[in-house]
Amino acid sequence: MPDETRAESGAVRLSVVVPVKNEAGNIAPLVAEIAAACAPLRPFEILYVDDGSTDATPAALAAARARHPELRVLRHRQSCGQSAAVRTGVLAARGELVATLDGDGQNDPAFIPALAAALAAAGPGAGLAQGQRVGRKDGRRKMIQSRIANGVRGRILKDATRDTGCGLKVFRRAVYLRLPYFDALHRFMPALVAREGFSVVHADVIDRPRLTGRSNYGLFDRLWVGILDLAGVWWLIRRRRRVPEVVTAETE
Template sequence: MNYELTIIVPLYNEEENLLRVEEELKKYLKIALKKTCVLFVNDGSSDNSLKLVEEICRKNTDFHFISFEENQGLSAAIKAGFDYSKTPLTGYIDSDLQTDPEDFNLLLKEIGEYALVTGVRTDRKDSFVKNLSSKIANGIRRSFTHDGMDDTGCPLKVIKTDYAKRIPMFKGLHRFLPAMIMLQNGKTKQVPVRHYPRIAGKAKFHLMNRLVGPLLDCFAYLWMKKKYINYNVTKRDE
């Protein structure tokens, strides 16, 4: 189908959201700036999510899925999406639809010279505690990575797939995508996007794993940065 963009949709126990996800993504595919397909990554859901995803993909030729045997976490789901993406660009959006698929076009307009363009949520509709913990976590991460990003947790991103496939993977990866691109000497940019309250399903992150997890992951990032191998081949024997 000559797709140019694959949108990864990681999900874990999101049966209440999936039909809305289907409708919103179908609407986006009609106005997308690039020929786009959707890849659901079912992270070992224990509810009815997999059955719904299978039905959605049967009805829509631009929708596909992979499913884990058991729950592995968000970073693993994103990693699998990168691994299975076959298009030059790969996007990412959460299945809670707190960001708008239409805003992918805002990111696509900027992707040209950049390896990654990420959304930054404006006028966030989360609780005070969630907003505060995210702000603290972002501050901790910036102090370690110097990535200049205000909102790496924003679940709306577009990344050039060749960069995505070279990212060394570990749990907590989703917080460090811009920093991982910078290790490859790739350029990153953030663009304001809309944000909405969660209207169905349950949030998978809480105060402790928004603060303690990012702090521990920062030390893992520093170790990786010190050991990271990056090279560019300038000439080869054909």
């Protein structure tokens, strides 16, 4: 798919992609936090993807753009889900590295530089730095659901990741574009990145309560919601027997 939405201006080191739906009250404080956290990583950009919000999110994003020139805004006319919003942002990103985080404020952007550094330290063979939440602020029921789903996923996919549901990630854009796209892709990235022959590094990140409002997306943490996706990812991994090592005739 061509990158029609990619900007043509100068080089960007890092693109921060944030999917949002009906998060008007969280826009201004989180954009300011992202800008402050990523200042050591300049030049960077922030891409908010408004997934068909019906509240004052568009107005809040317009106001934030006036204060933060590094902010770009894309909008889905209709809600297409979190995975689709992440993909829209990655396709439009100008940076070779992409960071993602949820738009509700529970993911602290202060951890983005550490994740980027962990990915860089692991070398070009690493495709993803995955955050893993500690000190979860979710309710007891959601945490139990998440623990069960993560346990089942880990045993089936053997992705060596304790918490794939954490929105805080830093990855190479080129690696993401090699992954098969489907709804809930962002929940299975460690397994799929490994399927492409890249390693995954992990870093603990501190969870915090959402800034305002309530959750707008359904929970993968309910195991029955993700069972078909889990089976599909297992099938994809089983079908990829070997990652080709490509060399040119001159290097043989």
